[in-house]
Amino acid sequence: MDLDVFVTAHRAEWDRLNHLLHRGRHLTGAEADELVALYQRTATHLSQIQSTTPDPLVTARLTQLVARARATVTGTRRASWRDAVRFLTAGFPAAVYRSRHWWVPTALISTALAALIGWWIATHPEIQSSIAAPSELRAMTRPGGEYETYYSSHPAASFAAQVWTNNAQAATMCLVLGAFVCLPVFWILFLNMLNLGVGIGLMSSAGRLDTFLGLVLPHGLLELTAVFVAAGTGLRLGWTVIDPGPLSRRTALAQQGRAALGMAIGLALVLFVSGVLEGFVTPSGLPTWGRITIGIAAELAFLTYVYVLGGRAARAGDTGDVEEADRSAELPIAA
Structure with missing residues (x-):
């Protein structure tokens, strides 16, 4: 897999996911669905990169992005x-x-x-x-x-x-x-x-x-x-x-x-x-x-x-x- 081509092909999706994550709780229903779909695709991208061409910079960025998306999608419950x-x-x-x-x-x-x-x-x-x-x-x-x-x-x-x-x-x-x-x-x-x-x-x-x-x-x-x-x-x-x-x-x-x-x-x-x-x-x-x-x-x-x-x-x-x-x-x- 050509890493540069792969990054160029999917950078827009990652940037969009990052943008949605910054929106926090102000997402519409359609945007929330989009965030879930992008989270799943980005997690797949991360797995592909780690198994073929594990570039440290790209892996670090996607790992952080996937972690943030997972926390947003699954939610965290605070003690009350x-x-x-x-x-x-x-x-x-x-x-x-x-x-x-x-x-x-x-x-x-x-x-x-x-x-x-x-x-x-x-x-x-x-x-x-x-x-x-x-x-x-x-x-x-x-x-x-x-x-x-x-x-x-x-x-x-x-x-x-x-x-x-x-x-x-x-x-x-x-x-x-x-x-x-x-x-x-x-x-x-x-x-x-x-x-x-x-x-x-x-x-x-x-x-x-x-x-x-x-x-x-x-x-x-x-x-x-x-x-x-x-x-x-x-x-x-x-x-x-x-x-x-x-x-x-x-x-x-x-x-x-x-x-x-x-x-x-x-x-x-x-x-x-x-x-x-x-x-x-x-x-x-x-x-x-x-x-x-x-x-x-x-x-x-x-x-x-x-x-x-x-x-x-x-x-x-x-x-x-x-x-x-x-x-x-x-x-x-x-x-």
Whole structure:
């Protein structure tokens, strides 16, 4: 192919396409049809030049022209407040609801494990002595000790921000590391339950379990629920690696991964609320029953949000994935 002859023959079409692209949204119906036709022809011209005489200057010009034309023809969708509202009222709660068969058992088993560790420590003095010296244990568990002053040791705002950051990192690690065949998620869960069990055991042995629960429950119910949701979702993602179901492993992981990414954002908001409770409610001067009531109310509000809004959205077909128009094309899978 003679490149000079080819360019001379089609330069007018390329210039016309460039002119239409500069017109933007002011095209008539006929001009829009013309733009589509010129885009298709120019894409063919680019392919012909690349396969026969790939001149750098001509290829660069046509590549830019085709890219601009493709963006104009196919359009680009920008995120809007509508997307945020849809995510909060349907996408996120639906994803949490649909993964309930993973995170609810995770929550029950993990809570039982923490209780078992607490009972074991409380009933075995030799285990307590291996954790710390008797004087250090008394300093931790006595009235006004380390367990109580921990929540008021820093200004409420900075403490809430620190707690939120730490919990959000733990939740994100559960979501991301779940793809590694679930094993890191089990380890993260075990460490969290171990810390909780140690607190239960030591404060119970000192006869102050009620004080400990009064400090933990106001924020801990919502905080642990968010961690359990993240862990359950991470386990589900890991299981998808093992058993992708009727979809290809790549497609199944893409679907679950996109939903998990959205859940990471949603759970960060949940943990922000938990951090506010831990920074402002837990160390407050409210009576214990008042602080626990606030914690229970926050937990019930989240569960209602998941089971009512999320259940309704899930039954309507929402999976927590991005909208179909934003997904890449998928090949059909034979049954």
